[in-house]
Amino acid sequence: MQPSHLLSLSFKMKRYSSARNPTLDTTSKLTITLTLLLLTLIFLYFSPPLSPSPSRPLSPPQRKQLLTNTIDSDSNTCDIFRGKWVKNPNAPYYTNETCWAIHDHQNCAKFGRPDAEFLKWRWKPDRCDMPVFNAAQFLELMRGKALAFLGDSVGRNQMQSLMCLLLRVTYAEEVSSKTDEKSTQFFFPTHNFTVANIWSPYLVRSHQADPTGPTRTGLFNLYLDEPDSNWTSRVTNFDHVIVSGGHWFFRPTMYYENNQLSGCHYCLNPEVTDLTMYHGYRMAFKTTFKTFLNLEGFEGNVFLRTFAPSHFENGEWDKGGDCTRRKPFRNNETRLDGINLEFYMIQLEEFREAERVAEKKGIKFNLLDSTEAMLLRPDGHPSRFGHKPNENILMYNDCVHWCLPGPIDVLNDFLLQMLKTERSRSMAARFSRS
Secondary structure, three states: HHHHHHHHHHHHHHHHHHHOOOOOOOOHHHHHHHHHHHHHHHHHHOOOOOOOOOOOOHHHHHHHHHOOOOOOOOOOOOOOOOOOEEEOOOOOOOOOOOOHHHHHHHHHOOOOOOOOOOOOEEEEEEOOOOOOHHHHHHHHHHOOOEEEEEEHHHHHHHHHHHHHHHHHOOEEEOOOOOOOOEEEEEOOOOOOOOEEEEEEEOOEEEEEEOOOOOOOOEEEEEEEEEHHHHHHOOOHHHEEEEOOHHHHHHOOEEEEOOEEEEEEEOOOOOOOOHHHHHHHHHHHHHHHHHHHHHHOOOOOOEEEOOOOOOOEOOOOOOOEEEEOOOOOOOOOOOOHHHHHHHHHHHHHHHHHHHHHHOOOOOOEEEEEEHHHHOOOOOOOOEEOOOOOOOOOOOOOOOOOOOOOOOHHHHHHHHHHHHHHHHHHHHHHHHHHHH
């Protein structure tokens, strides 16, 4: 007998008993009470668990329930990327002691960050509520699939956040290539799921022409119309690819197009036209999206994770700038402007253009629009707590990357909601056709 039938029977028994004899004797009341208790225990026994173990395959009804549990609102009317940070006393959901995947430079607790208030916040969309990350749901959605983070060290930062969130409920094995030291790959045997970060900070082919350069960060040659083969040779093995990039484009660069020098950014060469970093940034994303649209053998989904601003104050990164705030901005305390706005708009413009072409080709382009949420978190960076005191390190105060745990965990909240929404739409489309 199904649990729902047992509840219906229980309700009918109560109505029947009351109708037969409004003044039941003590024995009858005790009998009914024990019967209801027994039925309740049977219901709990047959009901599926609320949080099924991710290491055990789910039954079809359990899987359907898990995958169709979307945002607590109408997903068609709620923009999860517009909202504010609100207090969350239950956070964080992992620590540097429970997660081995945290890179030292983002391990703020290890290096003595004294405050923990920055951990006690969650993102609240304006028109709905967004649940905290559910590792069991994510793993079930990714069963038998592969996910790659393509870009620079902030993309790797997000991958490490995802690893920590998933390692709460299962385990992973490193299966990284020995020929690429900056890219890493992990396999989750319980779900036949692979996650990787593919190192490609410029997304296009690049070469370090001078290890020092005008700003001590190197001078790089960028071939703006050629994608980086480090990712084009690998992404066909992935079902989902999250593309990001930004902070490396601040470095001095020489631009090549059609194998000809076309200009530069801050090369300080009077014989070469300075086209600014915006030119290189736009061309890199244009080339990247064009490549995905035409890459033979690629059948996956492309996500653009938008630019995550840094929060240097009272100086630039190499001139004493730091990030010492200890709580999020309110929405009316800051705004997207200057370089941050320009980078964000370039990404949106190139994404929308590629999205129009992708729709005609049946390729899915998705916008993980996280810029606003990250702009509001000046408190989430390592600052000087990403290394030992007085260590000789190029960026002593790190206001680019994010502490783990920390605000960057919200990027994976966003990712999960997008995956759940897409699955719900796919299921609805299948049901409508049947």
